[in-house]
Amino acid sequence: MTSIGITIAFYALSGLSIGAAVAVFLTRNLLHAVIFVILAFIGMAGLFVTLSADFLAVSQVMIYAGAISVLLVFAVMLTPYASRDNGNSLFAPVGVLVGLGFAALIGFVATQVAWPVFSGSDLEAQNFTGTVRTIGGALLGGYALPFELASVLLLAALVGAIALVREDER
């Protein structure tokens, strides 16, 4: 049994995320689009909160709204005509196709997987304290190798980026 508060929160946050995502497409100023992307990220973080996935929610805010958005802003700043008309795009059909593909994939996973759902008093009966310990155990336990490989990949990318922009020392 879900209380009405969660339902209201779900629809409000979904509306916020979808509205912001639509505004990203409709606005013609790239920096305005970045602002709306951040708004969509924060809306999704709120959706994670309604699912009791606090670690995911905070990570979403920290990585996407805090870090990736700064990267986006820098990328936009290095783009010519950043604040002018950006109405035309060569890749619109491709983008629509890729978006539809992702939507189909996520929709398929969401509807076909049997998700265990607990809420309210059922959740309390599960002795649920938080997702941090579980995620930490999984990252350093069963999924240690992919986790470490990802970090090595990131390190290689970091070193590569520094090597690319390094000035010749003479």
Added chain:
Amino acid sequence: MSAALDPIRTRRPQGDLALVVSLFAVILLIGGAAGVGYLVLSGSLDGRWYDFRDLGVGMAHLAEWLDEQNASQPAATRALLGDHWMSYLTTAVIGGIGILSFVGGVLLILIWVERRLIARIQVRRGPNRLGPYGLLQPLADAIKLIQKEVLIPEGADRFLFFLPPILVFIPGLLVWGPVPWAPNMAYLDLNVGVLYLIAISSLATVAIFIAGWSSNNHYALLGAMRTVAMMISYEIPLGMALISVVLLAGSMQLSEIVRWQAQHYAWMAFLIPFSLFTFFFSSTAELNRTPNDIAEAESEIVAGFHTEYSGMKFGLFYAVELGNAVAVAAFVTAFFLGGWSLFGLEAFIPGYIIFATKVAAGYFVLVWLRGTLPRFRLDQLMAFAWKYLIPITIAHTTLVAAEVTAMGALALPGIVELGTVALVNIAFTVWVMRRWARFLGYRPETERVMQPKLTTQVGGLHAAERMRGAS
């Protein structure tokens, strides 16, 4: 200097009344603490909702009572609204109002405190005209800022120019959520509290960048770029310093971290002093406060990212900066100074008073730094973060992780373990800091100290003429 020429000495010294007032305040505090102590020892306080040592207890009783009221409502209402909606709503509203009023009061008073303290440090007088001791100055400033015209520069992006003062204010309030004022008195006691803090503080970066970009002003853009560069750089050592805290305490919940320190009678400041230094220094960089305020260095780039903001919009930036400084003092208190614990005294003195005292002390250190230290250069700051702080914090965190593992494996008595950890950490930190500085090329003994020479040493006042005549 004669007395007539020295206006500071001829006037009545202002310290007298301040001394009397502060003595009175101290006597009041001691009397209040004694009164509470008597009530506690007589046993008439424990378990009652009006136990004002911890306001969270009162809130818990209120929530319980509201839940009972909720249970007696018709079943249809409960099915629609849930079993706890009254307690959730009431406690959320009361706690929110408490935090808002605290932050508001702090913003009003501490502006005056900061200006007076800095004036004292720099041998000036500070605001002293409006009201007793100039106490009404912040109110007058606020009224002036509100009635000033809000200008929008030509060519500015109006939508983006409007947003940042609001966008920086929201995280400025949200960071106060997880602050543990007393054992049961935290508004938002998340079990990912540390991560929440880092996430919320990183939100302000984008807002500041947009403020600088949308102003259509070179100085504002330069200030914004500097801010973003600094915030991104200093977030890393800040997070690493907090990782050491989390490793030792074994939890990311702020109340658990404070409870760990209270249980072991060991503040993190003793165990990992280097993390305290890193956290404090990185936070001054994130806060744009001297010595790290290159983002709004007024001698270089006017006022940085808020050059074009006037009126209350500027007021919001200013208020957020000050509020964040107090918030940093609060987090230093919670992470490193033992929070509401004071070696057993917390049984008698309300926890929030101990906490607020420590916050005031931390804030005083911030003001002190601002009043005394000059500003670093931009390249010095960035080099300090990337070449010095980050490598050493990585080594330090590795050491702390090894120590925590060893403590878990050995299970010695607490005082032996923690004493060893403190000694090892301090020795390691001192050694590594010296070695790494030398590795980076810091050689104080090879630097020639340039001293002015007396004219007699080179042959008297007419030596130059004689030398010219000789050649």
